[in-house]
Amino acid sequence: MRLLRSLLFAPANRLDLLRKFPRLDADAYVIDLEDGTPAAERERARGSLSEIVAELRAARLAAALFVRVNAARSADAARDFAAALDLPIDGIVVPKLAERADVRAAEAAIARAEDRTGRRLGAIALIETAIGVTNVDRLAAYWRARLVALAFGAEDFVTDIGGRRRADSREVLYARSRVVLSARANGIAALDQVFPWIQDSDGFATDAQFARDLGYAGKMCITPKQVELANDAFSPSVDEIERSRRLIRAYDDAKHAGRGTIELEGALVDEPMLRRAHAIVAWAGEAKPSSGAASS
Amino acid sequence: MRLLRSLLFAPANRLDLLRKFPRLDADAYVIDLEDGTPAAERERARGSLSEIVAELRAARLAAALFVRVNAARSADAARDFAAALDLPIDGIVVPKLAERADVRAAEAAIARAEDRTGRRLGAIALIETAIGVTNVDRLAAYWRARLVALAFGAEDFVTDIGGRRRADSREVLYARSRVVLSARANGIAALDQVFPWIQDSDGFATDAQFARDLGYAGKMCITPKQVELANDAFSPSVDEIERSRRLIRAYDDAKHAGRGTIELEGALVDEPMLRRAHAIVAWAGEAKPSSGAASS
Amino acid sequence: MRLLRSLLFAPANRLDLLRKFPRLDADAYVIDLEDGTPAAERERARGSLSEIVAELRAARLAAALFVRVNAARSADAARDFAAALDLPIDGIVVPKLAERADVRAAEAAIARAEDRTGRRLGAIALIETAIGVTNVDRLAAYWRARLVALAFGAEDFVTDIGGRRRADSREVLYARSRVVLSARANGIAALDQVFPWIQDSDGFATDAQFARDLGYAGKMCITPKQVELANDAFSPSVDEIERSRRLIRAYDDAKHAGRGTIELEGALVDEPMLRRAHAIVAWAGEAKPSSGAASS
Numbered sequence: 001m002r003l004l005r006s007l008l009f010a011p012a013n014r015l016d017l018l019r020k021f022p023r024l025d026a027d028a029y030v031i032d033l034e035d036g037t038p039a040a041e042r043e044r045a046r047g048s049l050s051e052i053v054a055e056l057r058a059a060r061l062a063a064a065l066f067v068r069v070n071a072a073r074s075a076d077a078a079r080d081f082a083a084a085l086d087l088p089i090d091g092i093v094v095p096k097l098a099e100r101a102d103v104r105a106a107e108a109a110i111a112r113a114e115d116r117t118g119r120r121l122g123a124i125a126l127i128e129t130a131i132g133v134t135n136v137d138r139l140a141a142y143w144r145a146r147l148v149a150l151a152f153g154a155e156d157f158v159t160d161i162g163g164r165r166r167a168d169s170r171e172v173l174y175a176r177s178r179v180v181l182s183a184r185a186n187g188i189a190a191l192d193q194v195f196p197w198i199q200d201s202d203g204f205a206t207d208a209q210f211a212r213d214l215g216y217a218g219k220m221c222i223t224p225k226q227v228e229l230a231n232d233a234f235s236p237s238v239d240e241i242e243r244s245r246r247l248i249r250a251y252d253d254a255k256h257a258g259r260g261t262i263e264l265e266g267a268l269v270d271e272p273m274l275r276r277a278h279a280i281v282a283w284a285g286e287a288k289p290s291s292g293a294a295s296s
Numbered sequence: 297m298r299l300l301r302s303l304l305f306a307p308a309n310r311l312d313l314l315r316k317f318p319r320l321d322a323d324a325y326v327i328d329l330e331d332g333t334p335a336a337e338r339e340r341a342r343g344s345l346s347e348i349v350a351e352l353r354a355a356r357l358a359a360a361l362f363v364r365v366n367a368a369r370s371a372d373a374a375r376d377f378a379a380a381l382d383l384p385i386d387g388i389v390v391p392k393l394a395e396r397a398d399v400r401a402a403e404a405a406i407a408r409a410e411d412r413t414g415r416r417l418g419a420i421a422l423i424e425t426a427i428g429v430t431n432v433d434r435l436a437a438y439w440r441a442r443l444v445a446l447a448f449g450a451e452d453f454v455t456d457i458g459g460r461r462r463a464d465s466r467e468v469l470y471a472r473s474r475v476v477l478s479a480r481a482n483g484i485a486a487l488d489q490v491f492p493w494i495q496d497s498d499g500f501a502t503d504a505q506f507a508r509d510l511g512y513a514g515k516m517c518i519t520p521k522q523v524e525l526a527n528d529a530f531s532p533s534v535d536e537i538e539r540s541r542r543l544i545r546a547y548d549d550a551k552h553a554g555r556g557t558i559e560l561e562g563a564l565v566d567e568p569m570l571r572r573a574h575a576i577v578a579w580a581g582e583a584k585p586s587s588g589a590a591s592s
Numbered sequence: 593m594r595l596l597r598s599l600l601f602a603p604a605n606r607l608d609l610l611r612k613f614p615r616l617d618a619d620a621y622v623i624d625l626e627d628g629t630p631a632a633e634r635e636r637a638r639g640s641l642s643e644i645v646a647e648l649r650a651a652r653l654a655a656a657l658f659v660r661v662n663a664a665r666s667a668d669a670a671r672d673f674a675a676a677l678d679l680p681i682d683g684i685v686v687p688k689l690a691e692r693a694d695v696r697a698a699e700a701a702i703a704r705a706e707d708r709t710g711r712r713l714g715a716i717a718l719i720e721t722a723i724g725v726t727n728v729d730r731l732a733a734y735w736r737a738r739l740v741a742l743a744f745g746a747e748d749f750v751t752d753i754g755g756r757r758r759a760d761s762r763e764v765l766y767a768r769s770r771v772v773l774s775a776r777a778n779g780i781a782a783l784d785q786v787f788p789w790i791q792d793s794d795g796f797a798t799d800a801q802f803a804r805d806l807g808y809a810g811k812m813c814i815t816p817k818q819v820e821l822a823n824d825a826f827s828p829s830v831d832e833i834e835r836s837r838r839l840i841r842a843y844d845d846a847k848h849a850g851r852g853t854i855e856l857e858g859a860l861v862d863e864p865m866l867r868r869a870h871a872i873v874a875w876a877g878e879a880k881p882s883s884g885a886a887s888s
Contacts, residue, residue, distance in 0.1 A: 163476075197563050
């Protein structure tokens, strides 16, 4: 699976922002036809979509490129599918996924486009309503062959449930934990909530580090600065890599001596910790280690 | 849906407490035939139920009036149904709802009473056992046509699971989050746990503010002081209303300029936040804004 | 149900550690053929299993004795079953339980052994993968007749989901809460995660106290010191017992006066708190009260 540490959104009607994509470091990008684009601007944005996608491809945008369509069974969605699915994109982001009927609507449109173009499209599903979280296990299982990732949308979820967002995100700990669990149980990556306080880099880093603790692979981002912070938080730090290498060496020595557990730096180490250490070291080969500066 | 910020319980055998209801500000009241009334007192309390309900109605109790019966399939419950369901009350509170058979027992009794009296009765279901929390999705979906609210009972839940209550309620964060999710996914209001430390107003306010963050509409209360605190916590504060109005104005300006996102007071605002702001402002028209004095 | 405050693991190839069992105070012991024993050592460990079990029984090991086998449908598991199930043990610990097929494989082996030996075997299931947590309700319900306990394995779970362990365990609060809920809803005891930082007694005690708040009956232990700390944390303290006795006395007095609720030490007390107090006092008759020294 490709790295998905950072998924940067920009509104489909903001060509100025979209044109910056090729100069940024996100692992994937989203042209947003949904909430980021006012309803009155959407038709025009759909009209310019083909051109901006061509322009980004010509500029050799290396990362994956997605289009966020409107909720699967809305009138807007049909127009979004028509405008987006035949373009040279990597897939779509489907918001407010709640019922199997949403999956079927999106899947039918995607499959027809694949037949027409011969290209393969992925999907990222946003789980961000009370019904979506309730149904997340069956939605993930039902659509796992298509899904690149499940993403948890805290802002919409809290709006839907009638709550309020907290800086510490304790009000969404249950839903956020449940979404990553469903994703991982189905072998899919999980993408964490948007952090809306765009000036607060420390807050973003803390939120991202905890998301990584939970098992999230990356974060939805809304500014280029957040992309940097996310790439950093979702990469192993130099310190993590060194600790992992020490652990692997010590454990291998112990195994040769017939021991399956060792004490290392205060903790009793056995198989699961060894597997985590191997995963960190393997990953360090793919991702540039982070400076650790953004770590909490 | 009517406001349900505060649901005040008093034991059915405590006429002194029940007679205070018309002078208090709760959004709804409960005459409690279950845990608040000793088993030895219940028969007498049932005998006086008709009279006290008539007295409260004569005193022009404006708010909704409920009777808490005993657990749906108990011997006590049948006697409670017989004593309560033909009275001019708004509905019943059903404790320890755990299985569909509990719903069927209560529903059958309620439906027969409605046929007899021609009046409509609502139900509030208490989810407060390990089995109840396990089954909460199917219980809420099965009984949603009747339910006014789902309530989470932390004291009984922790007793049933064999744990201990903590002041920070972290031990029930999972169950409390799951109950509000089931309620909201089924379009039902959710009522939060009792706060038993009746002298601790700050503790109550903190607990209630977090419940509101989670999506709870109100709280079960056991003293008149808790009613005041709950009404305050579950109403938008003057400050919240003003921030919401600023957000709506700024977002409308942005939309006219073709923008679907704006930066406001440190956060990038888009559709879900706008919807929350509209909900606050609409709500401010119904509920008297709270002073915010009890806010954490 | 027997007390299960502490379940001490030692690797099957570490006869030096296993021979210490009869001098320790754990409520149950596990000879570990899985992660604690290197794969290369397992065949030899199986060969010595019969002898060490006989030795421990001869040394009058009073507590329950289990063998942890390898994951139910692995090649190792079949060899583990063959080596362990006919021995005079109390049961097996099954790691990484994830699907009903795992239950069927283990159950078939156990049932055949019971037929051969005429002895009854229990099982403790480890829930420690994303799929295991997803399926925990149905696994517990399906195997409840055999299960002595469900145990939550945080290290393996976090490895499987791709996260990182935190000292405060917030990253597993959801899964840890869900496992104890499934266990209790099925009338089974729950055993809490291993605490790997073996030098940190305060950290262990805090972790154990919170596990008890959640409803866990005990903890998996990896050192004799952890056994002492777990026995202490999962027993009522002298202070808890005294408070419970005061509560019961005060509540009985109130009941005789026709009251179903009382105010005691700042809290309004009703039935669920009374039941918790009775459970503490009954338990105090079985377990030696803890000093409370290890309490947070």
